[in-house]
Amino acid sequence: MKHSRLDFLAGGGIVDRRSFLLAGASFLAASSLGSARAEAAQGDARIGTGFPGWMRAPGKPDTGYGQPVSHESQVQKRSRPVVPETTGFTLWHTPIENQRGAITPSGLHFGVHHNGIPDIDPAKHELVIHGLVERPLTFSVENLLRYPMVSRILFIECSGNTGANALSPFARDDSCQDLFGQVSGSEWVGVPFRHLLEEAGLQASAKWAIAEGADGGSHARSVPVSKLLDDGMVAFYQNGERLRGAQGYPMRLLLPGWEGNTSVKWLHRLEFTETPAFTKDESGLYTEFLSDGSIARFSFLMDVKSVITHPSGTQTLPEKGFYEISGLAWSGHGKLSQVEVSADGGRSWAQAELHGPVLDKALTRFSIPWRWDGNPTVLLSRATDERGVRQPTRAEWKARYASHSFNHYNAIQSWRIGSDGSVENAYA
Amino acid sequence: MMTFAFALPGLADELEINLGTLATEAELHSRSISIFPGGRGLPPGSGGVGEGAELYRARCRTCHGETGSEGPASRLSGSDGWMSFSDPLRIVRIQKNPLLVMSVGAQWPYATSIFDYVRRAMPHTAPKSLTNDEVYALTAYILYLNELVSEDAILTKENLPGVEMPGRARTVDVWQEE
Numbered sequence: 001m002k003h004s005r006l007d008f009l010a011g012g013g014i015v016d017r018r019s020f021l022l023a024g025a026s027f028l029a030a031s032s033l034g035s036a037r038a039e040a041a042q043g044d045a046r047i048g049t050g051f052p053g054w055m056r057a058p059g060k061p062d063t064g065y066g067q068p069v070s071h072e073s074q075v076q077k078r079s080r081p082v083v084p085e086t087t088g089f090t091l092w093h094t095p096i097e098n099q100r101g102a103i104t105p106s107g108l109h110f111g112v113h114h115n116g117i118p119d120i121d122p123a124k125h126e127l128v129i130h131g132l133v134e135r136p137l138t139f140s141v142e143n144l145l146r147y148p149m150v151s152r153i154l155f156i157e158c159s160g161n162t163g164a165n166a167l168s169p170f171a172r173d174d175s176c177q178d179l180f181g182q183v184s185g186s187e188w189v190g191v192p193f194r195h196l197l198e199e200a201g202l203q204a205s206a207k208w209a210i211a212e213g214a215d216g217g218s219h220a221r222s223v224p225v226s227k228l229l230d231d232g233m234v235a236f237y238q239n240g241e242r243l244r245g246a247q248g249y250p251m252r253l254l255l256p257g258w259e260g261n262t263s264v265k266w267l268h269r270l271e272f273t274e275t276p277a278f279t280k281d282e283s284g285l286y287t288e289f290l291s292d293g294s295i296a297r298f299s300f301l302m303d304v305k306s307v308i309t310h311p312s313g314t315q316t317l318p319e320k321g322f323y324e325i326s327g328l329a330w331s332g333h334g335k336l337s338q339v340e341v342s343a344d345g346g347r348s349w350a351q352a353e354l355h356g357p358v359l360d361k362a363l364t365r366f367s368i369p370w371r372w373d374g375n376p377t378v379l380l381s382r383a384t385d386e387r388g389v390r391q392p393t394r395a396e397w398k399a400r401y402a403s404h405s406f407n408h409y410n411a412i413q414s415w416r417i418g419s420d421g422s423v424e425n426a427y428a
Numbered sequence: 429m430m431t432f433a434f435a436l437p438g439l440a441d442e443l444e445i446n447l448g449t450l451a452t453e454a455e456l457h458s459r460s461i462s463i464f465p466g467g468r469g470l471p472p473g474s475g476g477v478g479e480g481a482e483l484y485r486a487r488c489r490t491c492h493g494e495t496g497s498e499g500p501a502s503r504l505s506g507s508d509g510w511m512s513f514s515d516p517l518r519i520v521r522i523q524k525n526p527l528l529v530m531s532v533g534a535q536w537p538y539a540t541s542i543f544d545y546v547r548r549a550m551p552h553t554a555p556k557s558l559t560n561d562e563v564y565a566l567t568a569y570i571l572y573l574n575e576l577v578s579e580d581a582i583l584t585k586e587n588l589p590g591v592e593m594p595g596r597a598r599t600v601d602v603w604q605e606e
Contacts, residue, residue, distance in 0.1 A: 083491070083501045083525060088552050115549065129448070130456050137448030138455065147445060167526060199448050210462050217549035218556075220462065224603060269459055277462045280545040283536040283595070285527070289508065295535060295595060298603035404509045404529040 010350035012343025012377050014325075015369040017353060077108055078177055088115045088216070091158075092246070093181025096328065097309045102355070102363040103153070104184035106239045110260075111246045112158050112182065115217035118266055122250040125214065127196075127234065131272035134201030141250045145236060147191040152233075152256065155330045155363045157302045158182035159259035159286055163406035165394070165413075171425045176312035179425060180413075183330065185363035188254050190235035193228040206272040210279070211253050214268040221262045222276030223255065227300075231256050234267060257332030257361035258300040259408075261286050289402035302332035304391055305410040306339055306366070306383035317421035320374035325352070326367040331385035335359065338384050339366040345378035345414075345428055352381070372417065378428045379415045394427055463544035470543065470585035473560035477581050480569025483562055487551050496533075496573045501552070503531040505573040533574030537596035540589055542567045564588070 007016040048056050068075065077092045092111040094104055104110075111117075122141045130136035161182035164172055172179075206225055213219040223232075235254040236242060243249040248265030255262050261281055276282060276298070288296040306329035311317060329339045335358050340349040352366040366381070384390040392400075397411040416426035463469040484496075496504035499521065508531045510522065522528050532542065547563045549555045558566070564583045571577040576591055583591075 082527060083499075115552065115555065128451050128455065128459060130451060130460070135448075136451040136456060138451045139448045143447035146447060163526065167529070168523070195445070196448070199446055212462070216555045217552075218461065220548075271460065271462055273464070275464065277464055277544070278536075278538050278541045279462075280541060280549070283538070283541045283545075284502070284530050284532060287535065290600065293598060294600045295598045296600045296602050297537075298601055300603060402509070406526060406529075 006371065009368075010342065010344070010348040012345075012348075012379075013371040013373055014341065014343045014348075014350045015371055017369055075108070077110070078181070080178075089113070090116075091160075091182065093177050094184050095177045096180055096183070096307075097176040097312045097315070099309070099328075100326070100365070102185050102328070102365045103239065104186060104363075106186065106241065106244050106247070109184040109186060109238070109244070109247055110156075110158065110182045112160070112260065113215075113246070114219055115215050117245050118215045119245070120214060120250060120266060125250050125266075125268060127251070127268055127270070129196060129200045129270045129272070131209075131270075132203040132206035132274070133197075133272055134203065135199070137196075137200045139196070144191060144234065144251065147195050149189050149236070150192055150233060151187060151189045152231075153185065153187045153359050153362045154254070154256045155183055155185045155302075155361060156254075156260045156263060157305075157330070157332075159261060159299075159302070159407040162305075162409045162413075165411070165425070165427075166397070166401070166406040166409035167404065171427045173314065173424055175314040176307065176309055179313060180307045180309075182260070183328070183363070185328075185330075186238050187240070188233070188235045189237035190233040190251070190254060193232040193234065196234070197229065202272065205274050208273050208276050210269075210271040210273060210277045211262075211264040211267060212269040212271075213248070213252075213264045213266040215266050219264060219266075219281075220277065220279040221264055222273075222279060222282060222298075223253075223262055225272065227255055227258070255300075257302060257334075259286065259302055262300060286407060288407050289405040291400060291402055293402065299408060300332075302330070303408065303410045304331035304333065304336070304383050304385040304389055305329065306381045306391065307413050308341070308379055308381050308415060311379070311417075311423045312415055313423055313425045315423045317372060317417065317423065319421070320372050323370050323372060324367050325370045325379065326365065327352075327381050329354075329364050329366055329381070329383040330362065331383070331389075332361060333389070334361065334386045336364045336383055337386050337388070339364075340382050340384075341366075341368050342380045342382075343370055343372075343377060346380055349382070374419065376419050377417050378426060379417060380412055380428070382412045461544070461548055463540045463547075465538040465540050465589065467540060467585055467589035470540065470588060471560045472585065473564055474582055474584045475561045475563070475565025475568055476583070477565075477568045477572040477577065477579055479562075480565035480567070480572070483558075483566055484569050487558075488566070491552065496570065497531065499528050500525055502527045504570050505533045506531050507534045532570065533576065533594070535595045535598075537593055537599050538589075539567065539571060539576070539591035539593055542570055543588060546570075 009016045075098045080091045082089045094110040127139045253264040308327035310326040339352045352368040355365040394411040414426045414428040491501040497506040568583045
């Protein structure tokens with residue numbers, strides 16, 4: 001057999017995908033040449049003994065609503081109470097290192113619940129639209145479900161995602177879930193706002209809307225009217241089914257590409273105004289401290305960002321040899337144009353494959369083949385979006401913000417590979 | 429059927445869906461709880477620093493600390509940042525609870541927002557349980573802890589919007605700049 005030579009695209013063992021596919025094809029051809037031996041049939045033989053138990057008995061009945069198999073039960077959201085003394089305000093992180101593809105299962109979607117998950121009776125829930133409108137209106141859930149709907153595949157990211165790498169003076173040995181688990185991707189289906197606003201008759205002076213949820217803390221954010229009219233929707237369905245309670249059942253606001261906190265869950269009120277209300281979150285938690293001491297407010301857009309999920313922090317590579325480096329990239333400004341990967345600490349870079357369709361403001365999966373030679377090295381990914389804007393380095397990001405600022409962290413991520421195969425978060 | 433294929437602006441109008449019902453004044457009044465920087469939305473009532481201090485000790489201190497800056501929940505007083513409170517273990521505590529790098533007194537641009545938030549969301553375990561007078565009193569006490577009002581201050585809807593907050597001068601409005 002002729003062995004195809006692997007072409008290396010960049011240092012540290014990054015393999016050209018085409019040469020890898022070619023080499024793979026010839027290995028495949030070799031293995032399918034195994035000899036077929038004919039055995040003499042025996043009358044009292046049963047084929048059963050050669051098969052596992054699940055092939056020798058009928059299977060279990062299905063259930064009304066399917067659950068993951070027990071062998072995957074370790075794949076769970078992980079919670080981190082923000083204030084351990086009070087259970088109401090808790091972060092739930094998606095295990096994105098277990099996800100392949102670009103859609104997060106609804107039950108694993110991240111959540112930042114500031115005051116728990118309200119148990120809402122959809123028959124009693126309403127959306128009221130008032131303030132600077134010609135006709136203040138109330139909509140029942142039942143009636144809203146009759147409006148024409150749109151479907152969009154989108155990411156949602158909390159502005160605090162990866163905040164630990166912004167704040168911590170040293171790189172914490174945390175997992176991808178811990179560091180990057182506040183981003184998820186879903187298909188969202190709902191009613192575009194402009195239908196409802198036409199019905200209510202928006203006044204010309206209306207520039208902002210105060211969007212409010214029906215949770216214990218009545219979470220509220222001021223949102224520019226232009227965004228609502230552009231691509232805002234009231235979402236009712238996620239990944240083909242009605243919203244989960246943790247995602248805003250019976251309905252939530254959805255603002256594509258904007259910090260998750262503005263996509264108000266359990267939406268029940270929209271008040272149109274000339275100015276923002278400066279709610280608690282736009283006064284404090286969802287603002288950024290800049291390096292000159294000033295405070296940035298209303299920094300709604302989530303900037304271009306990427307992370308290698310395979311392999312990632314706290315995992316161990318079992319041996320040297322072949323791995324597919326794979327990860328996720330996204331930008332609140334639109335589509336990705338490219339993701340580059342380095343396997344030698346940033347000295348050389350190669351362009352990863354983007355798994356299409358590459359959608360506007362959606363998670364995009366990237367991958368590139370890699371042969372690890374067993375030596376210590378550092379893996380990095382850097383994404384560029386359709387504006388041509390590329391992720392900053394950590395040093396560039398830190399220079400813009402005060403040392404205690406942690407929101408909107410989108411610096412290039414590094415994972416350090418040890419000679420023992422350990423994968424560890426690094427500032428490199 | 430063709431109209432359904434294009435989600436054009438004006439579609440709802442063309443189709444005359446109109447499934448919303450006119451909201452009554454009473455409905456709107458009971459639900460409109462947003463308070464705006466100029467004072468719009470503030471209810472009648474009043475409360476002073478003294479009453480606020482007592483309420484704070486009974487209903488807020490366990491989560492926000494003796495002087496509003498010790499946590500474990502968000503800091504209500506003092507400046508923001510790593511070095512702004514004199515706890516030798518603060519780095520460890522901030523690792524556990526990053527909210528402690530922020531402060532209402534140093535960051536928030538308008539005092540009206542304190543009234544708005546405390547009334548709708550605090551105390552965390554019993555939101556919307558405080559009377560308007562109690563919320564005025566607690567707002568006064570939080571402002572007093574930040575040396576933004578005097579010890580004998582009594583707040584009402586007339587004077588609360590006039591309290592100047594340091595967070596306002598520090599504000600950069602990223603959205604308006606775009």
